Amino acid sequence: LSRSGGVWVDAFQRSREDPDIFAVGDCAHKQDFFTRKANHAMIASQAAAEGRIAGMNLYGLRQLRYNAGSVSVYASEIDGLAFGVAGLTQHQAEQEGFPILVGEARLPDHHPASMPNTTEIYCRIIFAADSLQILGGQILGGATTGELVNTIGLAIQMHASAPDLASMQFGSQPRLTPSLHPLVAATGDALRRHYEPLHPCITGAPHA
Template sequence: MKKTDVVIVGGSAAGIEAAITVQKQYKPDRIIVVRKEEKALVPCGIPYIMGTLGSAEKNVMPKALLGDAELIVDEVTSIDREVKSVATAGGETISYDKLILATGSRPIVPPIPGADLKNVFTIRKEIDYLQQLQDALKQAKDVVIVGGGFIGAEFADECRKMGLNVTIVELLEHCLILNCDEDFCIRIEDKIRETGVQVNTTCRVKSIVGDKKTEYIECDKGIRFNADVVILAVGAAPNTELARDAGLEIGKMKGIWVDQYMMTNDPNIFAIGDCAEKFCFFTGKPIATRLASVATREARIAGANLFQPRRRRNQGTIGVFGTMIAGTAIGVAGLTERAAKDFGFDLVTGEAIAVDKHPGAMPGATELRVKLIFDQNSRKIIGGEACGGATAGEIANIMAQAIASGMTANDIATAHVGTHPALTASPLVYQIVKAAEAAVAKLYYIEERVNAILSHKSWTS
């Protein structure tokens, strides 16, 4: 039996970051990372293998990131919690003092007839599989992407760059509707269509049809789309078999249950990343956010708490994400307006549009639109969306810090910001600040209306 201080099961973003953090925090004698793949892919880089990068090899995470942690390429098949050891498919038994589960997620295959035909792919984080997908795309003329979430939209954009005839089929009323509000979705859909990609929303796939190999897909209302290749991008489900078999608790959203220190119901076992249950920053309720940035954050929390609990606490998942589709960047932090309403918040929103450099004659100046969402009662920011130039990604991170620190509309309207002609909007129109000002004006209006009602004669007479 191999003896170690720490075993990490899974070596994608979460597993690697956990290995890095544990080494920094505790300098243990021996850490072993067990993963199935010799090479792990940058998860968010996967769509870009197809067109922009050109090969999966360009999207591999450097092994050097693991530092002094040992990598074993094998599959953990069971956990013995009594003995504190794991067994692998390769016949190894490895004892642990602390165990971190970072087993990730796997693509959901929707129950569509024909989903098992040749040239129907999901999005697996495996080099060989993605190579097959890329080879199939190189031979194809028509490709259908089932699912217009951000992964589906990114794949569509990349396939379009490969010169393919691309169709997105989305069940919901808009692409990206689980990530952004309708107005932002429409803007992105317009941009996608401008590049020649067909976008079909509120459209259900009934079957994938072909002789051994996909030929077309059939949707409701009898609509058909030719499809030499079909990519199923309808989400992912947490890999929890190992945890479940070991008797660890599973949460309502089917992830491994963890407390706010990322500890499972076994104090020697932690779970992080896509396989772990997530809880909403705003409501504490379980949510299904699965992002590499969330996974690595959880890894930094778990890694710090391994041997000295409660060094770091997870106050919940805010959910911050960015993407760039059809040349337009989007950054989102926290709740969308729709989600906030569903949660029962009374909302006030504020919007601002301005170019992202100044004056507008600066080369490369691109329009960037920001919407901020505030709770009417606390006046705190609970969400934000940015759309336009490439700084939208970091602008989402500004919004995230504002959310995490509980800034009010007034706080943001007087936030300390720096501006520069080549780097940001003008200080007179800086989008986040101006969106907050727009919300402040609405809040005053609401206050005046409330005061008017309260002071109305009918109350005092």
């Protein structure tokens, strides 16, 4: 067992003691996607992902089907307010010593905002300041929160960068989505903060 109490497994979910024995889910040790430190993501979605990886590698290793680490995607809802997180929060990223770039956006989840049942979405995305790779994101909002953090989780797993997200192609429908995807809006804000000091004329900011 690892210090955190899980069965030590390799990237294919094989136990280190005996490669013919696989471990997945709450009983398996997990490593953080970014830091490789122990990660205590005891959630069904993580267990199921590990189960799929184990299943794909049971009868021979498939090089591309391995566990790259726990991204940690969570969402919940209290009294109509949904909140979700994927990857590192701003606080965690700073604690780990990553120089970071943050982008934020607030926008209605339908367009125009006068549509019935419209809820405001708040989206915050954290990037590594040097590589512009996504480190994490947080959402506050309504019914779309769960799938938005799932999209952030996928972007993290795919090592997406701010330019990747800024050029993301998305669908838009007045009753189902905002007119601008919240990840694109928050990434645009991050890129503005990144480039504004370098090229003030691009963003229209006043010259210092």
